[in-house]
Amino acid sequence: MGNKRILPPVLVLALFLLIWQAAVALFQVDAYLLPSPIAIAKQIYDEHEQLLRHLLATLGMTLLGFGAGALLGFVLAGLLHLIPGAKAGFYPLLVLTQNVPLMALGPLLVLWFGFGTLPRVILITLVTFFPVAVAMLTGLMQSDEKLVNYLRMIGASKRKLFWRLELPSSVPHLFSGLKIAASYSVITAIYAESIGSSKGLGYYILLAQRGFETANVFAAIALIVLLSLVMFGAIALAEHLYNRGKVKGETS
Amino acid sequence: MKHALEVNGLHKSFADTRSRGPQQVLVDVSFHIAEGEFVSLIGPSGSGKTTLFHLIGGLELPTSGDIRIDGRSTIGEQGHIAYMPQQASLMPWLTVSANIELALTISGLEKRHARQLAIEWLNRIGLGGTANQFPHLLSGGMQQRVSFLRALLSPKPLMCLDEPFGALDALTRMHMQTWLLSLWEEAKRSVLFVTHSIEEALLLSDRILVLSSAPATIVREIEVAFPRPRSEALWSDPAFVGMKQELYGLLKPAEARR
Ligand SMILES: Nc1ncnc2c1ncn2[C@@H]1O[C@H](COP(=O)(O)OP(=O)(O)OP(=O)(O)O)[C@@H](O)[C@H]1O
Ligand SMILES: [Mg+2]
Numbered sequence: 001m002g003n004k005r006i007l008p009p010v011l012v013l014a015l016f017l018l019i020w021q022a023a024v025a026l027f028q029v030d031a032y033l034l035p036s037p038i039a040i041a042k043q044i045y046d047e048h049e050q051l052l053r054h055l056l057a058t059l060g061m062t063l064l065g066f067g068a069g070a071l072l073g074f075v076l077a078g079l080l081h082l083i084p085g086a087k088a089g090f091y092p093l094l095v096l097t098q099n100v101p102l103m104a105l106g107p108l109l110v111l112w113f114g115f116g117t118l119p120r121v122i123l124i125t126l127v128t129f130f131p132v133a134v135a136m137l138t139g140l141m142q143s144d145e146k147l148v149n150y151l152r153m154i155g156a157s158k159r160k161l162f163w164r165l166e167l168p169s170s171v172p173h174l175f176s177g178l179k180i181a182a183s184y185s186v187i188t189a190i191y192a193e194s195i196g197s198s199k200g201l202g203y204y205i206l207l208a209q210r211g212f213e214t215a216n217v218f219a220a221i222a223l224i225v226l227l228s229l230v231m232f233g234a235i236a237l238a239e240h241l242y243n244r245g246k247v248k249g250e251t252s
Numbered sequence: 253m254k255h256a257l258e259v260n261g262l263h264k265s266f267a268d269t270r271s272r273g274p275q276q277v278l279v280d281v282s283f284h285i286a287e288g289e290f291v292s293l294i295g296p297s298g299s300g301k302t303t304l305f306h307l308i309g310g311l312e313l314p315t316s317g318d319i320r321i322d323g324r325s326t327i328g329e330q331g332h333i334a335y336m337p338q339q340a341s342l343m344p345w346l347t348v349s350a351n352i353e354l355a356l357t358i359s360g361l362e363k364r365h366a367r368q369l370a371i372e373w374l375n376r377i378g379l380g381g382t383a384n385q386f387p388h389l390l391s392g393g394m395q396q397r398v399s400f401l402r403a404l405l406s407p408k409p410l411m412c413l414d415e416p417f418g419a420l421d422a423l424t425r426m427h428m429q430t431w432l433l434s435l436w437e438e439a440k441r442s443v444l445f446v447t448h449s450i451e452e453a454l455l456l457s458d459r460i461l462v463l464s465s466a467p468a469t470i471v472r473e474i475e476v477a478f479p480r481p482r483s484e485a486l487w488s489d490p491a492f493v494g495m496k497q498e499l500y501g502l503l504k505p506a507e508a509r510r
Contacts (some may be wrong), residue, residue: 150341153309154406155331156358164354168345 035215040222043215047051055223057199058189061117062227065124065170066185070178073132080133081140082162091137092097098130105194120192127188128181135177139170175239182231192222201227256410256442257285257308276467277303281317283470284383285410288440292453295463296503299448302338305414308444309333321410329413334359334406334441335381336413340395342387348398349374349383355402369405377431379400388497393424397431404435411443418448429455430484436482450499454492455482462502472502 017037023029024036031039044051050250076094080087109119143166151161193202201220208216265274277300285291295301306312306317310330318325321332341472342351346383356366374380377397387395403411416432417425429452435442436456447453453460454476456466462472474495478486486492 140301144341146337146339146341147304147343149311150335150337151358152330153306153311153333153337154355154358154408155360160358165343168343171345 010229028192032212032214035218039215040218043219044222047216047219051201051219051223054199054201054220055227057174058186058193058201058224059227061120061200062124062185062189062231063187064117065121066128066182066231068121069128069181069185070132073134073177073181074136074174075131076129077133077136077140078135078162078167081166082158087137094130094133095179098196099127102127102191106192110196115196115198115227120197123192124185124188128185131180131184132174132177135173135180136170140166142173143169171242172239175242178235179232182235183228186224186228186231254287255284255320256289256322257286257444258284258318258320258323259304259308260318260320261494262304262307262319263415264300264307264312265315278307278314279469280465281463281468281470283473285442287409287442290436290443290445290456290458292445292447292457292460293463294447294450294453294460294499294503296465297448299463299465299468301468302414305335305412305444305446308412309335311357315407321500330407331359332410334405334411336399336405336407336416338414338416338418340387340392340399344387347384347386348379348390351387351398352405354404356405356407359406359408361407368402373401373405374398377435393420393428396420396428400432404439404480408468409442411441413443413445415448417445417452425449425452426484432456433482450496450503451487454478454495454499455484455486460499462499472495474499 021036021038024034035043080090105126106119106123109122112124115120140162147165147169148161158165169247189200190202190205191199197203200244201224205217205220206213208220260282262278263276264278265276268275283291293301293304300334300390303312307314308321310326310328312330313328317328326332342348343354343443344379346354349367352370352374353363353366356369357363361369371380374383377392379397382394383389384397387398396419400413400416403413417428420428422489433456445453445456457476460474460476461470462474463469478489478492
């Protein structure tokens with residue numbers, strides 16, 4: 001992952017911020033409508049203690065929900081793949097679960113599980129398991145037919161086939177599923193914190209909006225974007241390390 | 253006497269996807285391979301050679317007929333043969349030696365023994381340096397050698413090789429033939445070997461079965477009595493040239509024969 005891939009988007013972003021800053025100054029936009037990037041940065045600095053506290057709350061919940069969702073998606077995909085007929089029966093229903101609007105589900109979960117962390121983690125889990133399960137299932141079914149044939153001919157059991165062929169060949173799919181799930185999990189966490197919660201960046205945005213503290217809203221947005229990037233980056237890094245593990249074997 | 257492989261009155265048809273009724277691929281195929289015998293199956297492309305292997309390997313069920321390995325009927329049963337598929341079929345995420353070990357443990361060898369065998373034989377065939385490399389770094393010829401080794405080291409007595417050198421250039425192919433010949437003449441396993449190449453079949457085999465074009469059946473069986481050990485010097489032998497011409501005549505497409 002060289003600088004070559006990171007540099008162009010950073011340059012574009014810098015240009016964007018520059019134009020934003022210039023436009024706000026030039027047209028003298030009111031701060032409660034659109035604060036300038038510098039004003040937002042200053043706000044982050046001034047509010048950093050509060051922001052950090054809420055950021056950590058969001059981070060904790062996101063990681064919990066993401067972890068649970070990824071695990072659920074992984075196990076579910078494995079089960080649907082291995083149990084004959086399970087996929088035909090359950091897969092369409094799985095798709096249906098994604099049509100339940102979060103707006104309706106969130107308050108219901110709070111109603112059932114109280115105002116604590118649990119309903120929010122469940123919400124994130126329900127949102128994140130899906131892309132992981134779908135990606136895994138696709139990967140599990142797409143293992144190279146000639147490898148399947150070969151291993152079966154020499155007597156590999158269904159279990160062996162799963163662990164030694166289907167699972168390893170679905171790893172690239174798993175990673176792309178995890179990347180999608182990571183950004184979903186952050187967005188869902190923010191939403192979950194806006195219903196009956198008293199901490200997290202979602203809650204912070206809600207408060208800031210009520211008080212027309214637009215700079216604070218933007219400060220929180222900046223942190224949320226950063227959080228998403230870090231989650232995404234961590235998975236990309238894991239993928240990179242996994243692939244490099246192979247390369248290392250080549251040279252040793 | 254028990255044969256390594258016995259195929260009796262084998263028929264195979266596939267349900268045609270375009271609803272033209274069943275598509276006949278194999279029609280009344282019967283042959284046997286004696287213990288330690290090297291038998292080649294030669295036939296035009298698409299005649300059903302790979303299908304025959306899938307039947308012997310238990311991947312598909314015959315429409316009718318019997319398959320016996322070591323005297324026992326093994327229809328639909330997997331795990332009775334050592335197999336080298338048409339394409340090298342190495343797991344890209346496993347190192348060369350791990351690939352061999354995986355195949356050997358599936359075939360019933362103990363893990364440590366499999367590892368030891370893999371390393372020992374990779375060294376022996378001059379590929380010791382690649383043991384910890386991933387397959388995509390190897391040339392086509394090297395991959396095929398690894399794939400062959402995987403079949404050779406399998407504890408199953410019957411080796412089925414599906415056009416092992418089909419994808420190689422002529423020169424590499426010649427090297428591989430003599431290499432395989434020397435290894436096999438040491439071990440004398442029972443082999444069913446599929447090929448397109450007449451010379452290859454003549455050089456390697458004890459017996460050649462000629463398959464017709466689809467629907468395939470065995471149209472001729474030829475004993476190849478050249479003494480072993482053999483070498484490429486055989487190619488200029490007048491008897492060799494004569495047999496080659498006979499086989500060529502059998503395999504010529506019908507239109508060309510008219
Ligand atoms: N699962 C299947 N379903 C339907 N038809 C099949 C199936 N497998 C093979 N066939 C058909 O059987 C015929 C023989 O195929 P096969 O692959 O056995 O030929 P082959 O002799 O190995 O050819 P080649 O020399 O090119 O490898 C082909 O017409 C193919 O379309
Ligand atoms: Mg074939």
